[in-house]
Amino acid sequence: MNIQFKELQKEDIKEVILLINQAYRGEKKDKAWTTESHILDGIRVNEDMMKEILEEKNTKTYIAKVDNKI
DSSP, X not given: OOEEEEEOOGGGHHHHHHHHHHHHHSOOOTTOTTOOTTTXXXXXXXXXXXXXXXXXXXXXXXXXXXXXXX
């Protein structure tokens, strides 16, 4: 298994958005403890929100990639 840690870049945003929204607002699958679907609807983050995070001067966001997947 090849694990890499790197700073979030613009080209990573779409994959990160998909991952976050599936993890926290996805359908209730296998009784996952991270789901909020029974409380909230909609998405947790969108592209504009992620771009704002990237533009913050005093903030660094890191991602982990395993075999080149976030």
